[in-house]
Amino acid sequence: MKTENRKNPLRKIVSTVIFAALFNTTNLFADELLIGVATADITPKLPVALDGQFHLRIARTIETPLTANVVALESRDGNRFLDLAIMVSCDLVGIPREVLKSVxxxxxxxxxxxxxxxxxxxxxxxxTAPVMENGINSSFRYEIPKDSVLQPEEYDEFFVQRVSESIVKAWKNRSPGSVSWGMSHAALAYQRRTVYADGSAVMYGKTNTPEFRNMEGIEDHDVNVLFFWNRNGKLIAMSIDAPCTAQEVENRYAVNADYYHPVREKLKQRFGSDLVVLGWIGAAGDQSPRPLYRQAAEARMIKLRNLTRLDEITRRLVTAVEEVYETVEQDRYSDVKLVHKAEMLTLPKRIITEKEYEISKDEQEKAAGLIAADPKAAAQQLARMTWNRDVVRRYESQKTNKNATIDSEVHVLRIGDVVVCTNEFELFTDYGLRIEAQSNALQTFVIQLTGSGSYLPTEKAVKGGGYSAVAQSSIVGPDGGQILVDRTVKLINEMFPETK
Amino acid sequence: MKSLRIQISILVGFCLLTLFFNCCTGNKGAKGGSKEDKTGSFYIGWASVDITPDKPVLVAGQFPARVSEGVLDPITATALAIESGAEPSSEKVIMISCDLVSISDGTRNEYDENLRDNVRNLLKESLPELKPEQVILNATHTHTAPYCSSEKDSKNIYGVELDAMSPYDCQKYISERIAKAAEQAWKSRKPGGISFGLGQAVVGHNRLAVDLSGKSVMYGKTNTPEFGNLEGCEDHSVNLLYTWDKNKKLTGVVINLAASSQVTEGLYQISADYWHETRLEIRNRLGKDIYILPQCSAAGDQSPHIMIGEKGEERMQRLMFPDSIKTGDRTIGLRKQIAIRIADAVTSVFPYMKNNIEWNPYFVHRMEKIELSRRLVGVEDVNNALKEGEEFKKQYEKQLQEIKDNPAIKDKPRWYTNITSTYTKMRRGYSVKDRYELEKKQPKMPIEVHVLRIGDIVIATNPFELYLDYGMRIKGRSPAVQTFLVQLTGSGSYLPPSRSITGGSYGSVPASTLMGPEGGQELVEKTLEMINTVWQKNENLKGATDK
Known part of the structure; x- marks a missing residue:
């Protein structure tokens, strides 16, 4: 049953009745929800190599801690176990598959x-988080000094230990609770691919040129939020899903959780210092927090508000979360249906054209040549070389296997009237919208980067080219993207037979 | 005699000096102000009038006719008069935002009376110091406002007689009311200042759904496996211009965002759509006497309709407004939700505005009549449209005959819906032929473009339903700190970019557009040229900010 309305019982009853009458989507008399939460500090020891740029960056300072935030859910019918989900949001660039397996x-x-x-x-x-995957065959390899810097394997081991401990802790401390959901909006991310008169596209391309024609895709400013309450009605955790990657301070040489650190701090100030905040990133392969036009106006407003850009992102997101909170805080459910399916999809690998092969081979050789001429150049060139080398290898491999595939894990999780669905990619926004548009759930939380990440561009992006859409950037192409959409939608809608 | 001459000379000299002094200080009776004002010579006047006719009217904005069935909320015209500098060379502008679908401006028929020129002609008499081109009208694009045109008989528009005020009478009435607003604003101008800021509000959404084959449909379904993407981008920025009196009291706000006012566009009642709730919400927060002047930025492909995620939005509306009868897309619930979002943007920026008032901002206005390449229709387009027109003509004649045979049809409520829809589509088909003939004589279409610089911002207008891409091209290259684009300062016609024409949605077909990508890019370049001209800063006139 629903939890007691603490502030306005009449409003609560009315809204419950209206809700049940109009939608009848929540199974009001079925399950009990147990919730456990925990947080792990996953800040690395210094110095550490940072992931996410082509050039090697060694961080020697910690600007903010990095955390992993855990919510464990179990649904029960009396003493009978029904289903579970353990969700961990990490202040990282991606989640390497081997690390997930180890956890x-x-x-x-x-x-x-x-x-x-x-x-x-x-x-x-x-x-501004550590490199975690840097094997000899990595497609994005850095020349990390062996002696003086924390090695990726060392960090991975530390991470696995911390996160697994927190998961166990969250699972063990689970107790009956309730959940609320709602949505708002925040203009956080901007479309980052610019298209020009000749049809070409460039990530972070100039817009102040006569050749600029349009932004390639959409901007999605939805913010979906889940609130988790304990049996005493205390807010213990929330998950925030916004299609905006946390990369405002992406160029720094310091460890930093980007905007999610100040977001957590602000929310803890209001809701309690032990609040656990899961940051989920919606489909945002072609979006980022960097505006590509009207920068002067944005900068002026930030100055007038006496904020930094990071603060401004925080202000917008926290405002949105608080709006949702004010609206749905009385609309809590303790008897929600929890259904969780994890599935390994088989997606076709993107076919490498001969031209792409030639270009990549040329780029690989150029980078290799620079490194050969001056080993110090590896700091700048190794990632670029391996990035191109991967395409060359894929091309050679596809000669003998044109139908090569890749496994990709997805999760679909129904919580009451809403659904959470994951993918491993930097998924272009269009795919996320395709899923949301067809989903029978009241709200659809798309979460990208539950894997190590690789862009998954759309057909129009592939035509436009540019970083994030070229073969080097993506292991799976538009055909695989549509398979991902179709299967995710099917899994979602099977969980919502009543709202067909 | 000589001393008399000297005395007269001194007297004349004194009078001239006094006159000069008054001109310099702007102390000219109605304008008010004095040398003691920290304001220089920048004057602001506001007025707002109700333009709702008191009789049933034809409601504009849909294919079928709608005879209004009452008034849900009033439609208004809000005027902002600005004068800077000394007479007679002062810079003067009156901007008037109207709760209308569009502002007829003679683009479609230069020989007919039109709303814009009616207003300007009326003001020639009441405000002779203003030139016609110093009066700029824009429409919020509400689809529940009266049909205004030079047409005296509804039959010529919809193919049947309808019991409503004629569009001609409506245009006359509304022109007079708008002119009244302009006159009041002008005469009430007082020394004042401005400040500007940028907020955010998610109001407009891209309304073109593209399927996996590349075909685009306005308001097409998104909940199908064939859905590919929304055609273009979205712009959730809100450009804001606040005005202040000399006591630093807020007098009004210009609110510019990329979303037309058409949430409840299908109503048969007169309504300003979401701007009604927005005005109420802002006045509730900032003061009941605040003037609010809405401007719609480039938004030909945007609308406030929810394309994806309606269920979630609907529930939030229901929780937010438990007393609302209707929630979801196209409801008052959404209008209220939008009002809160816009008011949040206005009030979020507001605290930083009071300490950043410019009392004497550099102010300059340029208007140019520019000629843009029309989207030329080919013989095949004409033939296809004529064929379509002929089909609808047959249907119309059949429907008309049915009414003649059975006059009781007219006793049913809204009996005219089908036949008027058919007639409109018939006219739409035939109009392509007229256009084809016109284009042979006049391949370029003349339009009015206004560019105003006020301090570090620029306001640039166009008469179209301008697709967002063009707006971004202008904003991307504009040197201004903020660029307020104002669409629909004229009759309107979609102006789509190439990618939209490829998709083939309603707003991009020849019958919906007078102009295509070629004219669109010309508009971008010409607007930027004008913006760059006004941006040549005259340091002597540079405004002073009160810190």
Missing amino acids: RDEVKKQLPEIDVNKIFLNAIHTH
Whole structure:
């Protein structure tokens, strides 16, 4: 049943009746929801190599802590287990598959009773977090000094330990609670691909030129929020889903959780210092917080408000979250239906054209030549070289297997009237909107980057070219993107048979 | 005699000096102000009038006719008069925002009376010191406002007689009311200042749904497996211009955003749409006497309709406004929700405006009549349109005969809906032929473009339903700190970019457009040229900010 309305019982009853009468989508008398939360500090030791740019950056300062934030959910019918979900939001660039596996393995050791495949991790895509994947065959490899800098394997080990401990803690402290959901808007992210008169597209391209024609895609300013309450009606956690990667301070040489750090701090100020905030990034492969026009007006307003850009993003997002809170705080559900499916999809690998192969080969050789001439150039060139090398390898591989595929994990999680669906990519916004538009759920929380990340561009983006749409940037192309959409929608709508 | 001459010379000299002094200080009776004012010679006047006719009217904005069935909320015209400098060379402008679909300006028929020129002609008499081109009208694009045109008989528009005030009478009535607003604003101008800022509000959404084959449909379904994407981008910025009296009291706000006012566009009642609730909300927060002047930025492909995620939005409206009868897209619930979002943008920026008032901003206005390349229709377009027109003509004649045979049809409420829709489509088909003939004689279309610089902002107008892409091209290259684009300062016609023409949606087909990508880019370049001209800063006239 719904939890007690503390502030206005009459309004609560009326809204419940209206809600049930009009929608009848919530199973009011079925399940009990248990909620556990925890936070792990995943700030690395210094110095550490940072991920996310072509050039090597070694951080020697910590500007903000990095955290992993956990919400564990279990639904029960009396003593009967029904389903579970463990959601972990991480202040990282991406989630390497091996690291996810290690977390699950570690949790399995301590909690053998749970299906660890129902754990998913997502990254907020801060570009000021440690490199975690830097194997010899990595497609984005850095020349990280061996002696003086924390090694990726060392960080991974630390991360796995911290996160698995927190998952166990969250699972063990779960207790009956309730959940609310709602939505608002915040103009956080801007479309970052500019298109020119000749049809070409450039990420972060200039707009102040006569050749500029349009932004390639849409800007999505929806903010979806879930609030989690304990049995005493205290807000213990929230998850915020906005299609805006946390990369405002992406060029810094310091460890920083980007806008999610001040967002958490602001929300903790209002709702309590032990609040757990999960940052989820919606489909935003072609969006970022950097405005590409009207910059002068934005900068002036930020100056007038005496803020930084990071503060301004925080202000907008926190305002949106608070708006949702004010509206839905009395609309809580403790008996929600919780259904969680994890599935491994098989997606076709993007076919590499001969021209793409030639270009990549040329770029790889150029970078290799620079490194050969001066080993110090590796700091600038190794990632670029391996990025192109990967295309060359894929091209050679596809000669013998034109139908090569890649496994990609998705999660679809129904919580009451809303659904959460994940993907491993930097998913272009259009795909997210295709899923949301067809979803039968009241709200659809798309979460990207539950994997190591690779752009998943649309057909028009592939035509336009440019970073994020070229073969080097994407292992899966538009055909695979549509498969991802179709399967995700099917999984969602199977969970909402009553709202067909 | 000589001393008399000297005395007369001194007297004349004194009078001239006094006159000169008064001119310099702007102390000229109605304008008020004095040398003691910290304001220089910048004068601001506001007025707002109700332009709602008191009889049933034809409601503009849809294919079928609608005879108004009452007034949901009043439609208004709000005028902002600005004068800077000393007479007679002072810079003068009156901007008037009207709760109308568009501002007829003679573009479609230069020989007919039109709203814009009616207002200007009326003001020639009441305000002779103003030149006609110093009066700028814009429409909020509400689709629940009266049909204004030079047409005296509804039958010529809709093919049947309808019991409503004629568009001609309506235009005359509304012209007089708008002129009244302009006159009142002008005569009430007083020393004042401005400040400007940028807020955000999610109001407009791209309304063109593109399927996986590339075909685009206005308000097309998004909840199908064939849905690919929304055609263009969205712009959720809100440009704001606040005006102040000499006591630093807020007098009004110009609110500029890329969303037409058409949430409840299908109503049969007169309504200003979401601007009604927005005015109420802002006045509730900032003062009941505040004037609010809405401007619609480039938004030909935008509208406030929810294309994706309506269920979630609807629930939020229901929780926010438990007393609302209707919620969801195209409801008062959405209008209220939008009002809060816009008011939030206005009040979020407001605290930073009072300490950043410019009392004497550089103010300059340029108007040019420019000629843009028309979108030339080909013989095939004409033939296709004529064929379509012929089909609708047959349908219309059949429907007309049915009414003749059975006059009781007219007893049913809204009996005219089908036949008037058919007739409009028939006219739309035939109009392409007229256009084809016109284009042979006049391949370029003359339009009015206004550019105003007020301090570090620029306001630039166009008469179209201008697609957002063009707006971004102008904003991307504008040297101004903020660029307020104002669409629909004229009769309106969609102005789509190439990608939209490829998609083929309603707003991009020849019958919907007088201009295509070529003319659109010419508009961009010409507007930027004008903006760059007014941006040549005259340091002597540079405004002073009160810090």
